[in-house]
Every structure is written in C-alpha cells, then in structure tokens.
Amino acid sequence: MMRRLQFLTAFFLLALHVLSPSSMAVAQLRRDYYADVCPNLESIVRDAVRQNVEHSPVAAPATLRLFFHDCAVRGCDASIMLINPDGDDEWRSPDGMTLKPEGFNTVMSAKAAVDSDPQCRSRVSCADILALAARDSVFLSGGPDYQVELGRFDGRVSTVGSVLIPHGTFNLDQLNAFFSGLGLSQTDMIALSGGHTIGAASCGFFGNRMGGDAAMDPAFADQLRGSCPGASAAGFAFLDATTPLQFDNEYYRSLRAGRGLLASDQALYADPRSRGAVDRYADDQGAFFRDFAAAMTRLGRVGVRTAADGEVRRDCRFPN
Ligand code: HEM
Known part of the structure; x- marks a missing residue:
C-alpha cells in the first residue's frame, strides 16, 4: 500500500512537471539553440545593434525598454512588435505609445540582417532577436556581456487591453506586486x-x-x-x-x-x-x-511560447 502511494505521488509530481506549460517552455530554452541552423546569429545581431547604436544614442535604451515591455505583457513573445490592422495592439496602448521607434527599428534591422544569411532565413524568432538585441544594447553601453537563453517562439496575439506596465508613481509594494506577478x-x-x-x-x-x-x-x-x-x-x-x-x-x-x-x-x-x-x-x-x-x-523566461502555441514569424510586425 505504502509503495503504491509512493509510486502515485512520484507519478503525480512527474506529470505535473512535464505537463506544466511554464516548465515545458523554460526547459526548451538553451544558449546554443541555433548552433546548427544559424551558427553566426550572435555576431550578426550584435553588428546590427552596433550600427543602430552608433547611428542614434536612443537606440540602446529604447531597445532595452522594448524587451521589458515585451516580456511584461503576454511573456517574451515579441507581441509588442505586432501591428494589427484594426489598431488593437500593444504598441498602440497609452504605455506602448511611449516606446521609441529606435527600439523597433533596431530589432527590425537585426532581423533583416539575420534573414540575409540564407542559412538563418526565417529560422530565428523575433522574440529571440529582441532578447539578444536587449543584451547587446546593454553590452554596447558598457554593461555586462551575459549569455542569452534562446528558443522562444513568437506569439500571434497582441491587444491594447492586455497591456499592464508599472508606472513611475508606484511605491515599493506596488512594484513588488507587479514583478512577483512575473515570478x-x-x-x-x-x-x-x-x-x-x-x-x-x-x-x-x-x-x-x-x-x-x-x-x-x-x-x-x-x-x-x-x-x-x-x-x-x-x-x-x-x-x-x-x-x-x-x-x-x-x-x-x-x-x-x-x-x-x-x-x-x-x-x-x-x-x-x-x-x-x-x-x-x-x-x-x-x-x-x-x-x-x-x-x-x-525576465527572459517569462511566458515563453513553444512550437505548440507560437511560430517563427517571417516579418516581426505580422503573424505568418
Ligand atoms: C520598475 C518598474 C519600472 C517603471 C515604473 C518604469 C517606468 C519608466 C518610465 C515612466 C519611463 C519613461 C518613458 C518615457 O518617457 O516615454 C521609462 C523609461 C525606460 N525604462 Fe523603465 N520602468 C520600469 C522598469 C524598467 C525595466 C525593468 C527596464 C529594463 C530592464 C526598464 C528600462 C527603461 C529604459 C531603458 C528607459 C529609457 C527609454 C528611452 O530612453 O527610450 N524600465 N521607464
């Protein structure tokens, strides 16, 4: 009886771990996710970000903030980049409208650079390019050069109504409540x-x-x-x-x-x-x-999508 109970408990815990969407999603993230399909990904993105940063001092802060706004709403799935024909999308929310175009442009140009390599074309998600571009913005501004986990899929949904971002008037309790909601x-x-x-x-x-x-x-x-x-x-x-x-x-x-x-x-x-x-x-x-x-x-692990509920967008602005 005891052994049966132990077996059932172990099975239940294993099932919980395997079936939980967040554990599945996080498990797929790897630093070398694109090593076979796009071995030069990191240097391609870094060069593109460098060009943007050299062109405009706004590019680095705008790209870093874009990554935060992406991950904080529906997870790190590049939903912030989507343009919906009816205007109901994250970037046209009151908070989204304050994101500067230089951030979007940096990601778009990094995506174009990645796709200009035939090996990499349409293989790398916009969500991953944004995560790399945010890291490169930090590094090129003098910050740490950390390894970025990769393997996020892009979401297909973006709505004004889902945007909830912390405000500059928040006190510590409000800030903590918001971030604990992201884990x-x-x-x-x-x-x-x-x-x-x-x-x-x-x-x-x-x-x-x-x-x-x-x-x-x-x-x-x-x-x-x-x-x-x-x-x-x-x-x-x-x-x-x-x-x-x-x-x-x-x-x-x-x-x-x-x-x-x-x-x-x-x-x-x-x-x-x-x-x-x-x-x-x-x-x-x-x-x-x-x-x-x-x-x-x-932050980069929040709400990560898998092949089951995401895609690798061909154009970061539109679902495939
Ligand atoms: C802790 C809660 C946060 C609050 C209340 C907050 C609020 C704000 C506000 C009000 C602005 C000015 C926006 C504007 O003038 O258009 C701003 C800018 C910025 N935020 Fe935050 N933010 C928070 C967290 C973060 C996080 C987690 C990051 C990234 C790690 C981030 C990165 C930035 C950057 C880089 C800018 C400057 C953007 C630019 O110059 O274009 N913020 N933030």
Missing part, C-alpha cells in the same frame, strides 16, 4: 530597475515631482524645472543624470543622493526594505552587473 523577486526588480542607468523620461512622467520634496536634492529639482520649462510635457530628463548613455551603477548612486527621476526610482532608496540593495549596487558595480544579468535571464 520575479524584489532583488530582481531592484536590479532590473538599474536599466534606468541609460535613457530618458518625458516631463509628463515626473512633472509631479518638480516642486521637489524632502528626499530630493534641491539642485536636482532646479535642474528638472529647467528640463521642463513652464511644466511643458514636451521636454525630457535623463533617468541617470550623471552618465545617461553609460550602463553603470551611477543610477543607484543618484538614488542615494536624492536624484532619482521617477518616484518609483526614488522609492527604492526611500523604503528601508529595499535601501540595502540600492546601497550594495551603488558600492559594487560588479554585484549590480551580476544580479542584472541573472534578473534579465529570469
């Missing part, structure tokens, strides 16, 4: 927020902070008012004012100095539950790089 920890969230070491935000995202507050460096408040004269929403400010194009740990040092741009950034230092991690990354860039790479890898 990510508070430490992952703090490390990923370090993505704000590059790029900018429009005045509309921090206009409510321009009067300054007790935690804000008064000189920084002056600087912000200068970036958005007359409280105009047209201007912008860098998320890391010290080294806005360099992927480094200055973002965390800025938070410590009361120079966080978004309320959600400054909340990481204001709240004693997350301050320790901010201090650690501010003091130790190597620790930030290691945790960022690990958190990007975990």
Whole structure:
C-alpha cells in the first residue's frame, strides 16, 4: 500500500512537471539553440545593434525598454512588435505609445540582417532577436556581456487591453506586486530597475515631482524645472543624470543622493526594505552587473511560447 502511494505521488509530481506549460517552455530554452541552423546569429545581431547604436544614442535604451515591455505583457513573445490592422495592439496602448521607434527599428534591422544569411532565413524568432538585441544594447553601453537563453517562439496575439506596465508613481509594494506577478523577486526588480542607468523620461512622467520634496536634492529639482520649462510635457530628463548613455551603477548612486527621476526610482532608496540593495549596487558595480544579468535571464523566461502555441514569424510586425 505504502509503495503504491509512493509510486502515485512520484507519478503525480512527474506529470505535473512535464505537463506544466511554464516548465515545458523554460526547459526548451538553451544558449546554443541555433548552433546548427544559424551558427553566426550572435555576431550578426550584435553588428546590427552596433550600427543602430552608433547611428542614434536612443537606440540602446529604447531597445532595452522594448524587451521589458515585451516580456511584461503576454511573456517574451515579441507581441509588442505586432501591428494589427484594426489598431488593437500593444504598441498602440497609452504605455506602448511611449516606446521609441529606435527600439523597433533596431530589432527590425537585426532581423533583416539575420534573414540575409540564407542559412538563418526565417529560422530565428523575433522574440529571440529582441532578447539578444536587449543584451547587446546593454553590452554596447558598457554593461555586462551575459549569455542569452534562446528558443522562444513568437506569439500571434497582441491587444491594447492586455497591456499592464508599472508606472513611475508606484511605491515599493506596488512594484513588488507587479514583478512577483512575473515570478520575479524584489532583488530582481531592484536590479532590473538599474536599466534606468541609460535613457530618458518625458516631463509628463515626473512633472509631479518638480516642486521637489524632502528626499530630493534641491539642485536636482532646479535642474528638472529647467528640463521642463513652464511644466511643458514636451521636454525630457535623463533617468541617470550623471552618465545617461553609460550602463553603470551611477543610477543607484543618484538614488542615494536624492536624484532619482521617477518616484518609483526614488522609492527604492526611500523604503528601508529595499535601501540595502540600492546601497550594495551603488558600492559594487560588479554585484549590480551580476544580479542584472541573472534578473534579465529570469525576465527572459517569462511566458515563453513553444512550437505548440507560437511560430517563427517571417516579418516581426505580422503573424505568418
Ligand atoms: C520598475 C518598474 C519600472 C517603471 C515604473 C518604469 C517606468 C519608466 C518610465 C515612466 C519611463 C519613461 C518613458 C518615457 O518617457 O516615454 C521609462 C523609461 C525606460 N525604462 Fe523603465 N520602468 C520600469 C522598469 C524598467 C525595466 C525593468 C527596464 C529594463 C530592464 C526598464 C528600462 C527603461 C529604459 C531603458 C528607459 C529609457 C527609454 C528611452 O530612453 O527610450 N524600465 N521607464
């Protein structure tokens, strides 16, 4: 009887593991997934991203943010790239509309470069090209050169209604609730927020902070008012004012100095539950790089599709 019970328990656990869609999807991700069909994939994508980054300083931050917005909505399936004829798609949601064209263009040009190699043509998913392009954007800005897991399939669905993205007004509890919904920890969230070491935000995202507050460096408040004269929403400010194009740990040092741009950034230092991690990354860039790479890898596993519920899109903008 006991043996029968043990067998049934073991069988049940095995079945649960094998049948669970997320474990199936994650199991298929491998660093060498395209080694046979497209052996030069990594260098092709990196060269394409390099050209975009050399052409425009916006390309790297825009591509990194695009990857986050892709994975956070319906998983990392390049649904953010889809264009639906009826206009009901992620990128035309209020949050999606703030994504810069340079990010989309970077992925499109990397896809064109991959497909210009006859071996690779139509073999590599847009979701994987986006994951590689995000890593290359980080690396080419001075950040870590981590290995990217590959083998994601592209989704076929994109709707305005599915877009739920954290806002710059979020406090720590709201940030944690959002990231735990993706299966990510508070430490992952703090490390990923370090993505704000590059790029900018429009005045509309921090206009409510321009009067300054007790935690804000008064000189920084002056600087912000200068970036958005007359409280105009047209201007912008860098998320890391010290080294806005360099992927480094200055973002965390800025938070410590009361120079966080978004309320959600400054909340990481204001709240004693997350301050320790901010201090650690501010003091130790190597620790930030290691945790960022690990958190990007975990972000890249969210909602991954398989051949059963996805495809390798020929054109990243449309389902096949
Ligand atoms: C923690 C929650 C997050 C919030 C509340 C948040 C919010 C924002 C906001 C409001 C902007 C400015 C958008 C604009 O002006 O159009 C922005 C920009 C940006 N975000 Fe985040 N974000 C978060 C997490 C992330 C993550 C996880 C990454 C990537 C790892 C990321 C990467 C970026 C980048 C690179 C930019 C600059 C984009 C550019 O210059 O084009 N963000 N974010």
